[in-house]
Amino acid sequence: MKTPDSRFYCPLISVGTIILDENESSHAVRVCRAVNGEILQLCDGLGHYADATITKADAKACEVRVDTVEDAPLKRPRLNLGIACLKDDALEEVVFHAAQTETDSIIFLRTDYSQEPKNSDLKKTVRRAELKSLVSLKQSKKPWMTRIEGPIEFDKWLKDYQGDLILCDIDGERKLDINEGAAENSNATPVTLLVGPEGGFSPREIEAIKTFKNGKVHLLNLGNTRLRARTAAIIALGKVL
Known part of the structure; x- marks a missing residue:
């Protein structure tokens, strides 16, 4: 018997x-x-796996038998990505790549400089992003599916958020180790990496982030060149994962 590579x-x-x-x-x-x-x-995106034997190979309703369910050896990730709403299909592109990594959730944020229509509910974008996350779950063979949240107003999200923040900033560190000490702590603090729209967060929003009181604030340097928002998100994830 063989196992399809998926x-x-x-x-x-x-x-x-x-x-x-x-x-x-x-x-x-x-x-x-x-x-x-x-x-x-099989995987459920919630940290469980199973090898299932096909008992009826039906293209519309495939029947399988499961003898044992296994738990993933890794805990659910604590890293999240908060990204400003972008135009065109940029959010879907970010999700497709970011959801292949150990990222717990991706939050779509409505910021001062967001480029999507302010009266848009983004339902279609959110649904397509959820499908991208599902594809990435299966392709990457990770145990946890990346959740899609929002869109939500940035100010409201920041007011309710409890955890650490990472802001991309030219004066920041070149590399951050967010997992230091987390292995011994079962209640490790959530961490959210923040990426603004094209043009970045507004001065008001940057000040609100840097003076955030409900967790630590880290600054991360992404290099000497100016990056598109969708590029910055992936580069930043690569620096902290």
Whole structure:
């Protein structure tokens, strides 16, 4: 028996017989050409895995048998990405790449210089971003799916937030180790990396971040060149993960 080199999403993994949804069934049977008796790797995005044996290779309702459910060896990540709402498909592009990393959530923030229409609810963008996150979960074979949150007004989010912040700033450090000491602390403080829109956060917002009182504030230097917002997000994640 062989195992297709992909994970398959199953939101409710349990011991026994499971019917995969049509999308996952089609991927397994039509795309991967899986047949009865072969093994599929299931994940639920909540830190659980299972090897499932196909008992009925149906492209619309693939039936599998699970004998054992395993817990991921790693805890849920504590790093989040807060990014200003961007125009076009830039947010989806950021999610597609960032959700392949150990990032707990991505929050869409409405800032002073956000480039999306102020009267937009971004429902379509959020839904497409959620689908990108699901694809990234399976492709990257990580145990936790990156959650998509927002859009939310930056001031409201900052007022309610409890945890540490990382702001990209030319006077910041070139590298940050946010995991130092976290391994021994089961209640490690959440950390949110903040990336503004094209043109950055407004002076008012920068001051609010730097004077934040509900956690530590770290400054991170991304180099000597000016970066697009979507590029800055990925470079910054690479420096702190």
